[in-house]
Amino acid sequence: MAAAVFLPSLLSKSTSLLHYRRLPLLRLSSVTFSSSPSKSLTAVKSPSKTAAAFKSDQSITPAAYFQALAESDGKSKSKKFSKKISSRTTKEAAIKPAQSKYSKAARRFYNEHIKKKPDKQEEETVQRLNKALAAAGVASRRNSDELIFQGKVTVNGTVCTTPHTRVDISKDSIYVNGNRIAKRLPRKFYFALNKPKGYICSCGEESKSVVSLFDEFFKGWSKKHQGVPQPRLFTVGRLDVATTGLIIVTNDGDFAQRLSHPSSELSKEYIATIDGLIHKRHLIAVSEGTIIEGIKCVPDSVELMPAQPDQSKPRIKIVVHQGKNHEVRELVKNAGLNLYSLKRVRIGRFRLPADLGIGKFVELKDSDMKLLDGKSQKSP
Numbered sequence: 437m438a439a440a441v442f443l444p445s446l447l448s449k450s451t452s453l454l455h456y457r458r459l460p461l462l463r464l465s466s467v468t469f470s471s472s473p474s475k476s477l478t479a480v481k482s483p484s485k486t487a488a489a490f491k492s493d494q495s496i497t498p499a500a501y502f503q504a505l506a507e508s509d510g511k512s513k514s515k516k517f518s519k520k521i522s523s524r525t526t527k528e529a530a531i532k533p534a535q536s537k538y539s540k541a542a543r544r545f546y547n548e549h550i551k552k553k554p555d556k557q558e559e560e561t562v563q564r565l566n567k568a569l570a571a572a573g574v575a576s577r578r579n580s581d582e583l584i585f586q587g588k589v590t591v592n593g594t595v596c597t598t599p600h601t602r603v604d605i606s607k608d609s610i611y612v613n614g615n616r617i618a619k620r621l622p623r624k625f626y627f628a629l630n631k632p633k634g635y636i637c638s639c640g641e642e643s644k645s646v647v648s649l650f651d652e653f654f655k656g657w658s659k660k661h662q663g664v665p666q667p668r669l670f671t672v673g674r675l676d677v678a679t680t681g682l683i684i685v686t687n688d689g690d691f692a693q694r695l696s697h698p699s700s701e702l703s704k705e706y707i708a709t710i711d712g713l714i715h716k717r718h719l720i721a722v723s724e725g726t727i728i729e730g731i732k733c734v735p736d737s738v739e740l741m742p743a744q745p746d747q748s749k750p751r752i753k754i755v756v757h758q759g760k761n762h763e764v765r766e767l768v769k770n771a772g773l774n775l776y777s778l779k780r781v782r783i784g785r786f787r788l789p790a791d792l793g794i795g796k797f798v799e800l801k802d803s804d805m806k807l808l809d810g811k812s813q814k815s816p
Contacts, residue, residue: 565589566599568610570689572617573668576639577689588613622667626805627685629797630788633777637674637683646671646685649795672696676762681706681780682788684808685797695808696759702808703736703757705782706764711774714740714750721771722752728760735767749776784808 538546563571569580569589581599583589589596590611591603603610610617631637631646638645647669657666672684672692686692694700725734736755743750754764768775781788786807792798800808 562602562604564599565591565596565601565603565610567689568603568605569612569617570668571621571687572605573622573665574612574617576668576670583612618663618665620664622661622664622687624688624691625667625669625686626688626691626800627669627797628786628788628792628800628804629683629685630792630794631675631680631683632795633678633680636677637671639668639670646683649797650685653797673759675780676765679778679780680794681778682783682786683780684783684800698759701757702759702784703755703782704759704780705753705755705787707741707779707781708752708754708764708768709747709749709776709778710752710768711749711776714752714773718771718773719752722754722767722773726766726770728763728766731758731760733758733760733763733767735764 566577566580566584569575569583570577574580575583584597584599587595587597591601592609605617605621606619627650629646629649635644635646635649639647650669654666667687669685669687670692672686673696675681675683684692684695695702719738719740723735723738725732727733733756736757737753738755739753741751741753752768754767756763756767760766764778765775784807786800786804789798
């Protein structure tokens with residue numbers, strides 16, 4: 437009877453404890469209540485006891501049992517949540533790439549000044565197969581790739597179809613179309629050429645090729661340098677057939693790549709002779725630039741040159757560094773001017789020698805090579 441009297445009031449005071457998902461069924465017949473309701477409701481509620489302990493202890497009131505059950509359920513949820521967080525952080529740490537303890541500037545300084553570089557002689561002899569064929573004068577590097585892919589190259593008696601195979605030309609036996617490659621390579625040559633009008637910048641066998649101007653220089657090469665193949669020359673960059681002036685000719689592919697790459701930002705100075713009058717608006721239009729191949733090209737400087745007695749036509753000095761195809765011609769055309777002739781007079785800080793005649797060349801010295809440094813400023 438006492439259970440029937442006090443049970444409604446007990447449930448009304450502990451309704452907040454009944455909101456959990458599912459509670460175990462209580463057998464009220466096995467629970468004894470005190471005759472005083474205040475004592476039954478003010479029973480000792482020890483949070484340290486678990487639900488299992490309360491099950492075994494039949495002297496505890498249902499209200500205290502419900503509270504202990506809720507506390508034990510909350511602790512288990514918090515443990516599961518903490519485990520999920522810890523596993524998530526470990527996964528994120530595994531995915532995140534490890535950062536180097538050295539900065540990019542420190543690593544660059546180490547590679548340039550401290551890291552041991554290969555011996556120069558070893559670097560010249562041990563190289564990729566396609567590069568070795570180009571250095572030996574067989575063909576250009578691109579054409580050497582085609583020869584290798586076609587199976588026309590053997591290394592130590594085995595057909596090699598991989599252009600990037602490392603070979604030592606002084607030790608390995610290399611054959612191309614049945615002809616053996618010489619064990620020795622020619623030295624590196626660097627020339628400054630005053631290109632004539634009508635010659636193309638090609639290393640082919642065309643009669644009007646820039647390389648054909650060096651035929652006299654290499655005449656009798658095989659007698660003077662026995663066992664060494666004649667160097668295969670090519671131009672650094674290009675000048676169109678109608679443009680004259682300074683162009684570099686070499687057999688050093690790495691040097692040519694470094695000089696002609698856009699990242700070098702080498703300035704190039706041109707003298708444009710104009711057919712007609714030049715006004716201020718023309719100079720402003722040239723200096724504002726134009727769109728070439730979808731890229732805005734703006735010259736570094738534009739200057740009207742003073743008139744000279746031997747020059748009847750006005751001239752403009754234009755300095756560019758982007759190196760787009762026909763860049764100066766497009767700048768002049770966009771300004772509404774008629775170009776009569778175009779001549780390049782400077783690359784980097786190296787200027788075309790005044791006494792170098794048209795179609796003539798001169799071998800560059802070490803001091804000249806420094807002026808062609810890719811890190812030189814845009815204007816001397």
